[in-house]
Amino acid sequence: MTDQTAPAVEVRNLSKSYGDFVALKDVNLTIAAGEYFVLLGPSGGGKTTLLRTIGGFQRPTSGEILLHGKSVGHLPPDKRPTTMVFQAYALFPHMTVLQNVGYGLKVAGLPKAQIAEKVDQALEQVGLKQFEKRKPHELSGGQQQRVQLARAIVLDRDILLLDEPLAALDAQLRKDMCLELKHLQEKVGITFIHVTHNQEEAMTVADRIALIATGDLVEVGRARDIYRAPEKSFTAGFVGENNILKGKALEVNGTAATVDVAGSKLRIDTRGLLVQAGQELILSIRSECVALEHAEGAEPPADGMSIMGSYDESVYLGLTTSHLVRLPDGTEMISRVIADADETLPQNGAPVRLHWKPSDIRMHIQ
Ligand code: ATP
Numbered sequence: 001m002t003d004q005t006a007p008a009v010e011v012r013n014l015s016k017s018y019g020d021f022v023a024l025k026d027v028n029l030t031i032a033a034g035e036y037f038v039l040l041g042p043s044g045g046g047k048t049t050l051l052r053t054i055g056g057f058q059r060p061t062s063g064e065i066l067l068h069g070k071s072v073g074h075l076p077p078d079k080r081p082t083t084m085v086f087q088a089y090a091l092f093p094h095m096t097v098l099q100n101v102g103y104g105l106k107v108a109g110l111p112k113a114q115i116a117e118k119v120d121q122a123l124e125q126v127g128l129k130q131f132e133k134r135k136p137h138e139l140s141g142g143q144q145q146r147v148q149l150a151r152a153i154v155l156d157r158d159i160l161l162l163d164e165p166l167a168a169l170d171a172q173l174r175k176d177m178c179l180e181l182k183h184l185q186e187k188v189g190i191t192f193i194h195v196t197h198n199q200e201e202a203m204t205v206a207d208r209i210a211l212i213a214t215g216d217l218v219e220v221g222r223a224r225d226i227y228r229a230p231e232k233s234f235t236a237g238f239v240g241e242n243n244i245l246k247g248k249a250l251e252v253n254g255t256a257a258t259v260d261v262a263g264s265k266l267r268i269d270t271r272g273l274l275v276q277a278g279q280e281l282i283l284s285i286r287s288e289c290v291a292l293e294h295a296e297g298a299e300p301p302a303d304g305m306s307i308m309g310s311y312d313e314s315v316y317l318g319l320t321t322s323h324l325v326r327l328p329d330g331t332e333m334i335s336r337v338i339a340d341a342d343e344t345l346p347q348n349g350a351p352v353r354l355h356w357k358p359s360d361i362r363m364h365i366q
Contacts (some may be wrong), residue, residue: 002012008033008159008191014063021345023049026063027077031208033068033158036185036192038206038223040199042238045213047195048163055082055161067159070109082159084154091147092138092289097123098132099152108155122150123176124189137335141173142180158190165194166201194243199239200354203227235363236284243290243333245283249275257363258304259283262327267304269335275363282364287336289360292323295353296347306355309333325352 009031016024024046031037039047043225045051052058055064056077065072072080090099101122104116104331123129126146136144145165165181166174180224182205185192196202202209204221211218211226211234219226219235236242247259247266254276259266259281268283275281300308321339326332335354346352 003136003248003353006033006066007031008068009037010066010069011050011054012064012066014050014053015061016053016058017061017173022215024053027212027217029217029220031193033191034189036182036194036205036207037207038202039193039195039212040202040206040209040239041197041212041218043197046215047197047212050212051084051163051193051195051320053161055084056080057084080159081157082161083157084161084163085145085148085152085165090351091144093136096133096135097128097139097147097150100124100136100147101154106153113272115167118154120154125153126150126184127187127362130216141169142177143353145181146184151189160190160192160238161184161256162192163297164196166196166198173190174198174201174210175204181205183365192325211238213238228363230284232282232365233282236362236364241287241334241336242284243287244331245285245331247281247283249277249279251277257281259363261307262309262331263330264300264307265302265304266307266361267358268361270359270363273363273365275365279282284364287322287359288320289356290333290335290354291356292325292335292337293353293355296350296352298353301353303355303363305358306353307333308351308353311350311352313344313348323352325354 007030011027011029014027028049039050041047053060056075057240067081090291098119102115102119104310105118123132128143128146128150131139131143160224164313166177169177178201193203206223208220209223209226210220213234219232227237230239233244237244245261249257250260251258255270255273257268257270259268295308307327312324312326315322316339319339320336323335324332333354
């Protein structure tokens with residue numbers, strides 16, 4: 001019996017090596033039942049390895065995986081409550097929707113009447129009842145995905161593993177299908193674990209995101225927290241368009257530190273991090289949180305939340321314009337603002353002031 005009150009997935013101290021190469025290092029992770037969970041990170045980071053290990057296609061080198069509270073180390077993929085969706089179009093082309101969905105039950109030897117009933121219920125659930133006689137090539141990509149989901153439902157698999165399910169699609173279709181996947185998951189309510197290296201895709205579908213890079217689970221959080229308030233500098237560099245600045249703590253006073261960045265003294269909340277004077281730090285601030293103003297003849301700011309630089313160039317991106325500014329130490333910063341066609345841009349090399357709200361700049365130890 002599986003424990004339906006337990007988390008859908010618990011990964012405990014999981015490591016995986018291929019020969020000498022360590023692909024996953026001591027990963028710990030809990031995924032709640034009914035959650036849409038995304039594994040996000042750069043290529044080669046270990047996302048697929050983690051997904052395949054959860055699905056039973058690979059054995060961990062050490063550590064344990066529990067599905068619905070039950071250790072599954074000894075179980076092959078077809079005995080786990082998981083189904084792997086390899087890509088968007090992995091259906092039998094010569095079979096109808098009805099046959100595609102019923103296939104797994106037929107192989108399992110279920111009586112025909114029972115198959116018909118289960119398939120009917122699953123097609124109802126994914127909204128494909130009226131398409132049951134069609135073949136895959138007569139369906140849209142989103143409908144084909146729903147057929148795959150129905151196949152998992154009839155087999156009572158309630159953890160769907162999706163490895164880059166939208167990678168083969170062009171940008172517009174990818175956006176549409178992302179939303180479709182999200183709505184489908186909400187409607188059906190089973191657990192989705194979705195691997196992608198595309199942050200926009202991750203943000204669209206995820207309840208929570210785990211950042212995975214070089215075999216480490218870097219950070220886990222709700223999509224908006226990962227974006228707005230990343231804990232780690234790696235996350236800040238990977239998600240959104242963050243300015244990453246190097247600084248040195250000059251003075252620490254309670255929860256505020258004065259940090260030298262390219263000769264300017266900035267006031268930064270330590271967020272409970274243990275910081276000492278003299279320590280090297282990384283700061284991050286998203287480009288859309290940085291405002292820019294002309295500063296010809298202005299004194300260097302002393303407010304702790306702005307920095308002087310020289311204007312480099314602007315990149316017009318339609319909805320927004322990115323202004324590139326060079327700090328005295330050569331670091332480049334970006335201020336991204338809603339595009340204004342009538343704006344007078346500073347001359348190349350002109351002094352400008354970049355400023356922000358104190359709560360928008362974040363400190364990271366590494
Ligand atoms: P991608 O987004 O490119 O698919 P990923 O984050 O899913 O990347 P994995 O496929 O899990 O990464 O691979 C992690 C690392 O393990 C990579 O460096 C990869 O080359 C290596 N690796 C994966 N499978 C094997 C294998 N069977 N034998 C040896 N090395 C492997």
